Amino acid sequence: MVSSGVSALFDAGETVGMGIPCYPSYRQILKAMSLQVKGLRTDASTGFQPRPDQISDDLAGVILASPANPTGTMIQESALADIAAACTARNVALISDEIYHGLHYDAPAISALQVTDQAYIINSFSKYFSMTGWRLGWMVVPEAHLRVVERLAQNMFICAPHAAQVAALGALSPEGRAELDENRAVYAKNRLLMLEGLRKAGFDRLAPADGAFYIYADISAFDWPAQDMAQALLNEAGVAVTPGLDFDPDEGHRALRFSYARSTEDIEEGLARITAFMARHRK
Numbered sequence: 322m323v324s325s326g327v328s329a330l331f332d333a334g335e336t337v338g339m340g341i342p343c344y345p346s347y348r349q350i351l352k353a354m355s356l357q358v359k360g361l362r363t364d365a366s367t368g369f370q371p372r373p374d375q376i377s378d379d380l381a382g383v384i385l386a387s388p389a390n391p392t393g394t395m396i397q398e399s400a401l402a403d404i405a406a407a408c409t410a411r412n413v414a415l416i417s418d419e420i421y422h423g424l425h426y427d428a429p430a431i432s433a434l435q436v437t438d439q440a441y442i443i444n445s446f447s448k449y450f451s452m453t454g455w456r457l458g459w460m461v462v463p464e465a466h467l468r469v470v471e472r473l474a475q476n477m478f479i480c481a482p483h484a485a486q487v488a489a490l491g492a493l494s495p496e497g498r499a500e501l502d503e504n505r506a507v508y509a510k511n512r513l514l515m516l517e518g519l520r521k522a523g524f525d526r527l528a529p530a531d532g533a534f535y536i537y538a539d540i541s542a543f544d545w546p547a548q549d550m551a552q553a554l555l556n557e558a559g560v561a562v563t564p565g566l567d568f569d570p571d572e573g574h575r576a577l578r579f580s581y582a583r584s585t586e587d588i589e590e591g592l593a594r595i596t597a598f599m600a601r602h603r604k
C-alpha cells in the first residue's frame with residue numbers, strides 16, 4: 322500500500338520526512354526506493370508527533386501516523402490542521418497513516434481528511450480488523466492522483482487476494498464489527514492494567530497511551546540500555562518487549578515499547594513477571 326503511494330508521489334532522490342520515533346519499515350521502504358529520509362525529532366511535549374515548523378522546503382513529503390507505532394499517541398485536530406496547512410503552503414505531500422484508527426480509548430482519532438482533501442490516507446485491515454497477514458489495505462488519494470495510483474498499483478499487485486477480500490467483508494458485517502469491538506474492549510481493559518502495573522513496577526515516564534495497543538516507556542532513569550534490558554526481561558522473565566532502537570536509532574536505547582494486544586490473563590501474568598523482575602533488579 323505504502324509503496325504504491327510513495328512511488329506515485331515521489332521521484333528517486335527526493336526527501337521524505339517522518340516523526341522519530343516511527344514505524345521502522347517506512348524508513349527502509351523509502352531507502353529501498355532511493356528516497357532520502359529526514360527524521361523529524363519529536364518528544365513528549367507534542368505527544369511524539371511532528372510540529373508544523375518542522376515542515377521545511379527541502380521535503381517532498383511527510384508521513385504522519387496517528388495513533389502511532391511505537392508510541393500509541395494521537396495527534397490533535399488543531400495540530401493536524403496546522404501541519405496540513407504547512408504542507409500545502411510548502412508544496413509538501415502529506416501521507417497520513419491511519420492504520421490504527423478504530424483503536425482509541427477515549428475520543429476517536431482525527432483523519433487527515435477532516436482537515437484537508439489533499440492528503441494520501443493509508444489504511445489496512447491489519448490492526449482494528451485483526452487481519453494482520455491477510456495483506457489487505459486501502460488508500461484514499463486526492464481525486465487528481467487517482468489514475469496515477471491505479472496505473473502503478475495494477476503493476477505492483479494486480480489485485481488483493483480474493484480470499485482476503487471475502488474475509489474482510491465478514492469483518493465489516495455487523496457480527497464482525499461486534500467481535501472487533503469486543504477485542505477493543507479487551508485492549509481497553511489491558512491498557513488500564515498496563516498503565517497502572519507499569520507505573521507500580523517503576524516505569525513512570527510513559528507516553529500518553531491514546532490509541533493502538535502500545536505503551537512507550539522512557540527508561541533513562543534505570544541507566545540500562547534498552548537492548549540489554551529487553552534481553553534480560555526475555556531471558557529471566559519470559560516477557561517479550563521491544564527496545565526503542567529500531568524506532569529511533571538515536572534515542573531509542575532509552576525506550577521500551579510494550580504491546581498489550583493479548584488476552585487479559587496474559588497481560589496480568591506479564592505484569593506480575595515484570596514487577597518481580599524490576600523488584601529483583603532494584604535490590
Ligand SMILES: Cc1ncc(COP(=O)(O)O)c(C=O)c1O
Nearest residue numbers: 344386390418420445447453458
Ligand atoms: C504505523 C504502521 N503502519 C503500517 C503498518 C503495516 O501494516 P500492514 O502491512 O500489516 O498493513 C504497521 C504494522 O505494524 C504500522 O505499525
